[in-house]
Amino acid sequence: MLKKIIILLVTALLAGFGIAGYLAWKYVYKSNVDLTEDQISFYIQTGNNYEDVFEKLDSLDIIDNPNTFDWVAKKMNFPSHIYPGRYIIRNGLNNRALIKLMRSGKQTPVKITFNNIRTRPQLAGVLANQVEPDSAPIAEKMLNAEYAQKFGFDIDNFGCMFLPNTYEVYWDIDTEKLFKRFHSEYNRFWSEEKKQKAKSLELSPIEVSILASIVEKETSVIEEYSTIAGVYLNRLKERMPLQADPTVIFAHKDFSIKRVLHKHLEIDSPYNTYKYRGLPPGPICIPSIQAINSVLNNKSHNYLYFCAKDDFSGRHVFAKTLRQHNQNARMYRKALNKRKIYN
Numbered sequence: 001m002l003k004k005i006i007i008l009l010v011t012a013l014l015a016g017f018g019i020a021g022y023l024a025w026k027y028v029y030k031s032n033v034d035l036t037e038d039q040i041s042f043y044i045q046t047g048n049n050y051e052d053v054f055e056k057l058d059s060l061d062i063i064d065n066p067n068t069f070d071w072v073a074k075k076m077n078f079p080s081h082i083y084p085g086r087y088i089i090r091n092g093l094n095n096r097a098l099i100k101l102m103r104s105g106k107q108t109p110v111k112i113t114f115n116n117i118r119t120r121p122q123l124a125g126v127l128a129n130q131v132e133p134d135s136a137p138i139a140e141k142m143l144n145a146e147y148a149q150k151f152g153f154d155i156d157n158f159g160c161m162f163l164p165n166t167y168e169v170y171w172d173i174d175t176e177k178l179f180k181r182f183h184s185e186y187n188r189f190w191s192e193e194k195k196q197k198a199k200s201l202e203l204s205p206i207e208v209s210i211l212a213s214i215v216e217k218e219t220s221v222i223e224e225y226s227t228i229a230g231v232y233l234n235r236l237k238e239r240m241p242l243q244a245d246p247t248v249i250f251a252h253k254d255f256s257i258k259r260v261l262h263k264h265l266e267i268d269s270p271y272n273t274y275k276y277r278g279l280p281p282g283p284i285c286i287p288s289i290q291a292i293n294s295v296l297n298n299k300s301h302n303y304l305y306f307c308a309k310d311d312f313s314g315r316h317v318f319a320k321t322l323r324q325h326n327q328n329a330r331m332y333r334k335a336l337n338k339r340k341i342y343n
Contacts, residue, residue, distance in 0.1 A: 028072055028096045034064050035091040042087045044102065046132060046172055050079035053102070062089060069095050078103050084132070086110055086171035110171045115164040117286040118255065123162060132172045141175055151183045153206070156282035160209035161186050164288050189289070197296040201233060212291035213283035217246035218306075220314045225294030227318065231303050233295075238304070242273040250284035259341055310335035 042062065044053055050073070058066045072095040073079065085107025089098065112130040117123045124139035141147050148158040162182050169181060190205045198208045215229050235242055245260040251269035265272065271280040303318040305325035310332045319325040 029094050030068075031092045032064050032069055032095050033062060033089060033091060033093040033098060035062070035089070037091070039088050039090045041108075042089045042102075043132075043171060044082065044084045044087065046084040048082060048084065050082055053082060063095075063098075069098070072096060073099050076100070076103065081105075083107070084172040107170060107172070109168045111166050111168050113164075113166045114162075114286070115288060117162075117164070118250075118284075120159055120162075120286075123159075123286060127178070131169065131178065133175050133178065137175050138178070141179060147179075151179070154281075157206050157210065159213075159283045159286055160206050162286050163189055163292075164286060194296060201295070201298075202236075203295075207279055208295050209287050209292055210279050210283050212287035212295045213285045214242070214244050214246055214280075215294060216287050216291040217250075217285055218244065219316060221316075222290060224316060225291055226297060226299045227301065227303070228306060228316070229295045229298040230301050231306055231318065233298055234302070234304055236278070239277065240304070241275075241277045242279070244273045247271045247273045247280050247284055250280075259336060308332050312339075 040062070042057075042060075054066070054070060054073070057063050057069070063069045076096070076099050078099050081103035083102070083105035085105065086109075087102055088108045089101070093101070110130060112127060114123060114126045117126065120142040121135075121139045124135040124142055127133075127138055128135035142158060143155070145155040148155055151158075151161055153161055163185055165185065167181060167185065169178065173181075195205060198205050201208070203211070211229065211232055214232065215225050218228050219225070232242055232244070248260050248264050248267065248271070249255060249257045251267050251271035252264060257264065265274045268275065270276055271284065273280060301318075302320050305319040305322065305328075306316045307319070307325060307328040309315050309317055312335065317328045319328060
């Protein structure tokens with residue numbers, strides 16, 4: 001009889017251990033992440049608590065069994081270890097691995113990029129789509145004169161600090177660290193060699209960037225950058241007005257203008273390079289590194305003028321004399337009229 005009782009107790013214990021083991025496997029080690037793709041980016045925002053994270057995981061259908069996740073999360077004290085950031089969640093993770101990932105705070109950086117940016121508010125919007133800070137605080141700093149001075153710029157030329165490139169940062173980076181990162185990359189770009197090249201052109205790094213922004217908006221043909229840069233440098237040496245149509249368009253803040261007319265040239269703005277000689281006070285877009293380098297490594301020639309080709313290829317014809325230029329300009333105006341492009 002005693003032997004039977006012992007066997008029953010051992011059997012019960014083994015069954016209990018088996019059930020406990022199964023529950024431990026089900027709650028802790030069984031896969032609880034079922035995605036339609038190999039991995040996804042999951043974002044924990046600054047200020048989120050455990051309830052916010054749990055609700056987001058559940059609402060996005062990232063976890064199969066919310067109850068087992070919740071049980072394990074509380075056993076692992078996850079509610080006391082919520083860290084903002086971007087976390088890569090891979091398909092097939094179990095509760096323990098998923099919670100360990102997020103409670104570690106070891107987030108995966110994001111790579112932010114931007115190009116073809118005209119204005120700083122536009123840049124703020126592009127950046128806000130890639131990092132946690134909203135566009136409003138980013139734009140506020142970009143348009144703050146005192147803040148610009150902290151980095152050696154003024155309110156007009158502050159756009160020169162933001163070099164279009166790929167930047168690896170943490171998604172929850174604050175605006176202050178973000179701007180310091182841009183400044184650091186700016187200083188790294190402007191090596192002593194580049195500064196010496198700018199000096200040989202009798203320009204500062206900021207002035208090089210301003211000129212590069214004009215070059216970039218003059219043509220979509222990258223191969224022409226260095227030639228057009230050479231034209232404007234020749235004009236600066238001759239103390240001629242730049243007479244750059246893109247600066248006039250920028251002055252009007254009307255980027256739908258396709259044809260600069262005499263009425264447009266009447267605007268009284270330091271960006272009207274028909275009215276005011278020399279460079280404008282700031283860039284008319286966020287210039288690309290390629291455009292900046294085209295100024296620093298411009299083609300040496302005697303051209304003082306250029307005009308868009310009348311075949312609308314996007315390319316330009318260059319001239320050394322005003323007479324040649326006027327002939328080219330007449331052909332282009334004739335082509336515009338033929339296509340009924342009047343403004």
